[in-house]
Amino acid sequence: MGQRTRISVAFWPIPCRFTQKPMGDQMHILIVGAAGMIGQKLAQTLVDNGELNQQKITEITLFDVVEPTAPSGFDGLAHVLTGDLANPQIAHELVAGKPDVVFHLAAVVSGEAEQDFEKGYRINMGGTQNLLEAIRHTGFCPRFLFTSSLAVFGTPLPDVIPDNFNATPQSSYGTQKAIGELLVNDYSRKGFIDGISLRLPTIVIRPGKPNKAASSFFSSILREPLNGKPATLPVPKRTRHWFASPQMAVGFLIHAASLNTAELGWRTLNLPGVSASIAEMIRALQRVAGREAADLITETPDPLIEAITGSWPKAFHPARAKALGFEAENGFTQIIQSYLDAEGNTK
Amino acid sequence: MGQRTRISVAFWPIPCRFTQKPMGDQMHILIVGAAGMIGQKLAQTLVDNGELNQQKITEITLFDVVEPTAPSGFDGLAHVLTGDLANPQIAHELVAGKPDVVFHLAAVVSGEAEQDFEKGYRINMGGTQNLLEAIRHTGFCPRFLFTSSLAVFGTPLPDVIPDNFNATPQSSYGTQKAIGELLVNDYSRKGFIDGISLRLPTIVIRPGKPNKAASSFFSSILREPLNGKPATLPVPKRTRHWFASPQMAVGFLIHAASLNTAELGWRTLNLPGVSASIAEMIRALQRVAGREAADLITETPDPLIEAITGSWPKAFHPARAKALGFEAENGFTQIIQSYLDAEGNTK
Known part of the structure; x- marks a missing residue:
């Protein structure tokens, strides 16, 4: 009976099991996938704001497979790193400084993940696992924001999708994002991270040139x-x-980084759009x-x-996200x- | 435009991309997790039936972490193997004989996966990946039956769960099963396997003694x-x-092994119970x-x-499984x- 009781307790969510840094005038932010369009805008917005969750941003680490451009006007410590997230050692080095907030935006995009099956799983699934495992082994509990995608949904779909609708992806990219969501939820439930997965709407208007995405x-x-x-x-x-606009996507990420997660439950959110x-x-x-x-x-x-x-x-009826203060255009x-x-x- | 078109095509399900054995009087079955209660009953039932999908069972491979008991009365070739599915080499050896049907029942149970985080992921997630990757690299396309679980569901739940209800697991075991479902679907969509994940009802009456499961x-x-x-x-x-009864669970697995999957779509089924x-x-x-x-x-x-x-x-309203001929007690x-x-x- 004692044993049964011990097993039972562990099924329930437990708060962060590692010490979080005390509230204060210090904030270290890591952006994984910082060279992408959203990563670049996020970094610049954070620097322009100067603070996150009422804490001064004193250190920022930008990582990607190609070198990200450092934001302008930052008076703190900025690290710009490149590497392959599929290498567990790289993931460990990335989190060695125990950043308070991790934005995990890195992904092989849908077309490429579909054409190169191994690369998609290696980066989108393996890279996410590596990052989570590196945090668990390093032993700290950052706020962890994971950008998921509407690609987790597959047909048949209702005209307006409720929050409790099943994810049945019809692409490898969507599969890998759905797996990432499950991992973020479980690592959060176990107290290894304090994570949220955001299913971003399709981002328009992307600056630059047409790309290979079907969208x-x-x-x-x-x-x-x-x-x-x-x-x-x-x-x-x-x-x-x-x-949603790129600016709104950045706003969603920053809002999620400041959210009270105590009553959140399931860690994946359909977002307004x-x-x-x-x-x-x-x-x-x-x-x-x-x-x-x-x-x-x-x-x-x-x-x-x-x-x-x-x-x-x-369309969605994103009741949970709206109740948490997320608002679209x-x-x-x-x-x-x-x-x-x-x-x-x-x- | 040509490039865009090429990407688009690949998103759609494609039939098995490797040659399947010609229909005939030969059937090789692999049961991974064959020492468990369902694995043992499944092996004996298959041998008693003598055939699966109107093909004579001529070869059967039983694998588990502890030695499975071979079924009695089998006049074909029986292999009884033990090993660690978390070892990719073991997975490769298991499928080297290109079995026509793979039943993947192996799992660290929910209580243990909750207590030993690493072991749960290593076996339940890593082992399933290893098995799928071994099949993909060996280059054949077996019918692949994966036993999933009601543990993929988390609160809040409706009194009667429809087929399109979201999986929001609240245990590591449930998370790992949900990930397995996603992988089985994607590997099937890509034509590497012809897979089905079955969310088995809770099995009663289990013979033997009470165990550590909360159920x-x-x-x-x-x-x-x-x-x-x-x-x-x-x-x-x-x-x-x-x-459902253990006998019904075995019946579900055998029914799923014979199903026409051409129109199946999403490869996970909520089962009657x-x-x-x-x-x-x-x-x-x-x-x-x-x-x-x-x-x-x-x-x-x-x-x-x-x-x-x-x-x-x-309770469930398992409309898809019922339409496919699955029936409960x-x-x-x-x-x-x-x-x-x-x-x-x-x-």
């Missing part, structure tokens, strides 16, 4: 016309999906940039892109305005 | 009185849960074995066991009768 056109049909260039629409205008059809996106573009911008879009149907995006989530015009505010000088 | 009392409150011995009930009689309260279980015991058997049960409340079992699934009396038929001579 790339969602950004380019707006970005290219806003910059006076033509764009191709491969799907019907009725196609509906779930969006803007549910919009392509037609609604184009109407917003027209409102902001005029008919001549919208006229730069040419419809060139691609049945494969249509089939893929047709299987994606159309109020519509697509705001998403476009957010791009112009941030990148307007690129025109 | 142990579900069997012992029936088994002990059926054998004239006293038993302790640690939870209220209103406690409701989801059950009997939803019964403790009061209903005791009434069934009384019907089968009389009031004197039921009187052997003493209520000794254990708040921890009550809290744990109170968080477990009470029609009530608890049949579950008790199944035990007496199989184990009656142990009294």
Whole structure:
């Protein structure tokens, strides 16, 4: 009976089992995957804010497979590191300084994870495991923010997805993200980290050029016309999906880093976003940039892109995240305005 | 555009990418975890049937960490092997003979996985990965049956759980099973295996002695009185849960091994079972074995066991599995009768 009781107790969540640094005027932040678009904006925003959760940011470590650009205007200690997260030793070195907050954004993207099965599992699953194991073995309990993805969802999907809807990924990338969520939850439950997984909406408008992602056109049909260039629409205008701006994604990560997790329970959150059809996106573009911008879009149907995006989530009812204070843009015009505010000088 | 199209195609399920053995009078079956109660009953049932999916069973490989007992009356080639599935080399050796069907039942049980964090991940997650990777590298495409568990579910739960309900495990064991399901789905989608994960109901009546599992009392409150011995009930009689007999679990596995998977989609199934309260279980015991058997049960409340079992699934609406021909017992009396038929001579 004694033994049975001992086993039973351990099933329940326990608070962080390692000492956390005392509250004070010191904050060390690690960003894994810091060279990516979100990682770069996050680093700069943190530096611009100067503090996180009312603690002055005194040290920041930026890591990626290619060298991240250090944020400008930081008066603390900045480390810029490159390496392969699939190497456990690298993961150990990354967390040796016991950062208070870890943002884990690193991933092989969906197209590449699908084409290179081994690389996807090695980085997206193995790298995440390495990072969590390095933290557990080092023996500290950071706030750990993991960026998950709508790719964890597979068909059939309801028009509006509730918080308790099953993750049935139909890509290796989505599978690896769903596994990461499970690990973050279990390591948090066991008191090794204080983690949250955020299922980010699809991020638009991404600055830069079209990329290999099947979702790339969602950004380019707006970005290219806003910059006076033509764009191709491969799907019907009725196609509906779930969006947030890069600035909002950064805001979600910073909000999650400051959240009280005592009553959180399951550590994965569906996030608020803007549910919009392509037609609604184009109407917003027209409102902001005029008919001549919208006229730069040419419809060139691609049945494969249509089939893929047709299987994606159309909208969510993210009740838990909303109750925790996460808030999305109020519509697509705001998403476009957010791009112009941030990148307007690129025109 | 060509590149985009190539990526897109790969997201869709593809049939087995390795040659499967031609249909014929040859069937090699591998059971990983063959020393356990279900593994032993499965091996004997397969040998008694003589065939699987209308093919004669000519070779059977039984593997476990302790030596499995070989089934009696088998006139084919039987291999009995022991080893550590966490060793990738062992996994490679296991599948070198390219078995047509792999039953992967091996797991560190929930209590042990909770107490020994590393061992749980090493065997339940790492072992499953090793087995899948060994199959992928060997280059054949077996039917792969993975036994998952109700432990993938966590609170809050509806009274009746639909097929699309989220898996939010609250134990390391449940986490590892949920990860196994995701891997089986992705390896199947990529054509490396032809896999199905079965979320087995809680198995009662387990023969033998009470064990360390929190669920142990579900069997012992029936088994002990059926054998004239006293038993302790640690939870209220209103406690409701989801059950199947060991014989039914074996039947589910064999049914799954013969299923047409062409239209299956998501490779994880919630299975039919009997939803019964403790009061209903005791009434069934009384019907089968009389009031004197039921009187052997003493209520000794254990708040921890009550809290744990109170968080477990009470019932399912397993529409997909039922449409695929899986059928459960029609009530608890049949579950008790199944035990007496199989184990009656142990009294």
